[in-house]
Amino acid sequence: MKAKSNLQIKPLFLERMQKLLPDKKDFQAYLDVLKIPPVRSIRCNKLKISPSELRKKLEKKGWKIKQPWGDYLEIMSVENELEPGGLGRALEHQLGYYYVQELVSMLPVIALDPEPEETVLDLCASPGSKTTQLSSEMLGKGTIIANEVSMGRLKILASNLERCGATNVIITKKDGVALCCRIKKYLPELKFSKILVDAPCSGEGTLRSSPKTYKMWNIKTIQNLPKIQKNLILSALEILKPNGVLIYSTCTHAPEENEGVSDAVLQELGNRIRLERIKLPIKSREGIIRWGDKSYSKEVKKCARIYPHDDNTEGFFIARFRKIK
Amino acid sequence: MTSYIPLKILSKKEKEELATQLEKQFGIKNAEGIFLMRGQERIFLFQGSLTEKQIKELETAVPVERVGVYFGKNINGQIRLSIEGTQMLKNQITKNIFELDDKQIELWMKGQEILIETGKNDFLVMKYKDNFLGCGKASEKKITNFIPKNRRLREKNN
Numbered sequence: 001m002k003a004k005s006n007l008q009i010k011p012l013f014l015e016r017m018q019k020l021l022p023d024k025k026d027f028q029a030y031l032d033v034l035k036i037p038p039v040r041s042i043r044c045n046k047l048k049i050s051p052s053e054l055r056k057k058l059e060k061k062g063w064k065i066k067q068p069w070g071d072y073l074e075i076m077s078v079e080n081e082l083e084p085g086g087l088g089r090a091l092e093h094q095l096g097y098y099y100v101q102e103l104v105s106m107l108p109v110i111a112l113d114p115e116p117e118e119t120v121l122d123l124c125a126s127p128g129s130k131t132t133q134l135s136s137e138m139l140g141k142g143t144i145i146a147n148e149v150s151m152g153r154l155k156i157l158a159s160n161l162e163r164c165g166a167t168n169v170i171i172t173k174k175d176g177v178a179l180c181c182r183i184k185k186y187l188p189e190l191k192f193s194k195i196l197v198d199a200p201c202s203g204e205g206t207l208r209s210s211p212k213t214y215k216m217w218n219i220k221t222i223q224n225l226p227k228i229q230k231n232l233i234l235s236a237l238e239i240l241k242p243n244g245v246l247i248y249s250t251c252t253h254a255p256e257e258n259e260g261v262s263d264a265v266l267q268e269l270g271n272r273i274r275l276e277r278i279k280l281p282i283k284s285r286e287g288i289i290r291w292g293d294k295s296y297s298k299e300v301k302k303c304a305r306i307y308p309h310d311d312n313t314e315g316f317f318i319a320r321f322r323k324i325k
Numbered sequence: 326m327t328s329y330i331p332l333k334i335l336s337k338k339e340k341e342e343l344a345t346q347l348e349k350q351f352g353i354k355n356a357e358g359i360f361l362m363r364g365q366e367r368i369f370l371f372q373g374s375l376t377e378k379q380i381k382e383l384e385t386a387v388p389v390e391r392v393g394v395y396f397g398k399n400i401n402g403q404i405r406l407s408i409e410g411t412q413m414l415k416n417q418i419t420k421n422i423f424e425l426d427d428k429q430i431e432l433w434m435k436g437q438e439i440l441i442e443t444g445k446n447d448f449l450v451m452k453y454k455d456n457f458l459g460c461g462k463a464s465e466k467k468i469t470n471f472i473p474k475n476r477r478l479r480e481k482n483n
Contacts, residue, residue: 168373
């Protein structure tokens with residue numbers, strides 16, 4: 001199959017996706033949607049402007065705006081054609097009134113449901129789309145610690161946080177696991193009520209917006225990442241308050257990185273944590289409990305799989321853990 | 326490799342001096358939060374719930390790259406507010422405001438100076454309709470632009 005930009009999907013990737021989507025029509029719908037560019041979506045930065053004011057400003061420019069997710073008025077799609085790069089070049093963007101963000105990328109923060117005054121950790125924060133969303137949802141109150149290990153990505157994070165006026169954020173630079181260990185060891189009183197682990201992943205869900213994924217996809221990456229992902233979650237859980245919530249998310253479909261990791265965490269921590277069902281504003285499918293010769297705990301059915309053809313988005317995976325003790 | 330410059334949280338006295346200057350220059354009466362500096366000029370504002378003591382403790386445990394948002398620069402005792410600095414305090418700014426028209430906003434957001442005699446020699450808060458755009462420096466015949474490169478409006482295909 002040839003996808004957009006004449007990039008070829010690797011046969012093993014196709015084979016795996018076919019296993020995940022065994023119904024022929026379903027699989028074809030998935031392949032078809034990959035040929036279509038994703039929706040142009042933005043998120044109103046409520047720290048600077050209300051959704052109604054922003055909508056008015058953008059409509060005055062001649063943009064056709066939709067608010068596709070009911071109560072989430074800050075989430076908007078731009079329905080008319082724009083010049084390439086038009087979303088990022090607008091005055092309203094440069095002034096930080098909105099953030100250009102793919103629709104599914106907004107879901108982890110919706111699932112985390114942060115409240116103002118909470119102390120929140122965003123463990124793998126760059127480029128800052130979810131950190132700025134957290135800050136906006138918390139109305140600039142409470143505190144967010146946004147961590148990033150790479151200096152290059154950290155600069156992008158800082159720039160985005162600044163543009164959005166996120167005054168309740170502190171940026172730290174440390175390997176995610178090491179950061180959690182140091183906080184646990186040296187700051188035992190600092191505990192988080194909510195943690196977001198939007199982990200590095202193989203990115204299978206981003207094919208529509210990021211054609212380089214076609215080239216970069218590699219089964220070895222999928223085999224190597226789960227260890228890193230599991231360690232990030234386990235370390236983060238150590239500094240989560242009892243009854244606190246941790247969202248683990250990836251932009252990939254690979255079960256090894258999703259249900260596999262969630263299951264491994266459940267196995268390791270037993271009754272100290274549980275998975276919870278997630279309420280999302282778009283269609284999601286439950287987590288799978290069998291993949292190849294592996295079978296996972298039935299609990300992982302509570303995770304949410306988002307396929308691009310279900311609601312015209314990119315692909316994603318979300319697990320919501322609650323710490324019991 | 327650059328060496329780590331520790332954060333400096335403004336003391337009570339330094340904060341009072343900043344408050345006095347903000348009122349004198351822009352009529353701002355109440356800028357709340359923790360003010361910090363890194364280096365000699367750049368001032369940051371943190372309005373989260375962590376206390377000064379907790380921020381210091383955090384810094385001893387992990388490398389802290391940034392606290393809050395870039396608020397402005399202290400240039401020889403004069404404050405030059407950033408875009409965010411003016412937006413955060415927009416309801417309190419009553420003095421030294423320059424209102425751009427439809428033509429001037431294009432130039433300003435592309436990083437160009439405005440050739441105009443304002444009769445002032447101060448930092449002015451630049452405003453277009455209800456949008457606050459940081460500060461410019463008025464001198465005899467122009468207003469100098471400080472919009473950072475990454476916030477400028479780019480020409481198409483640039």
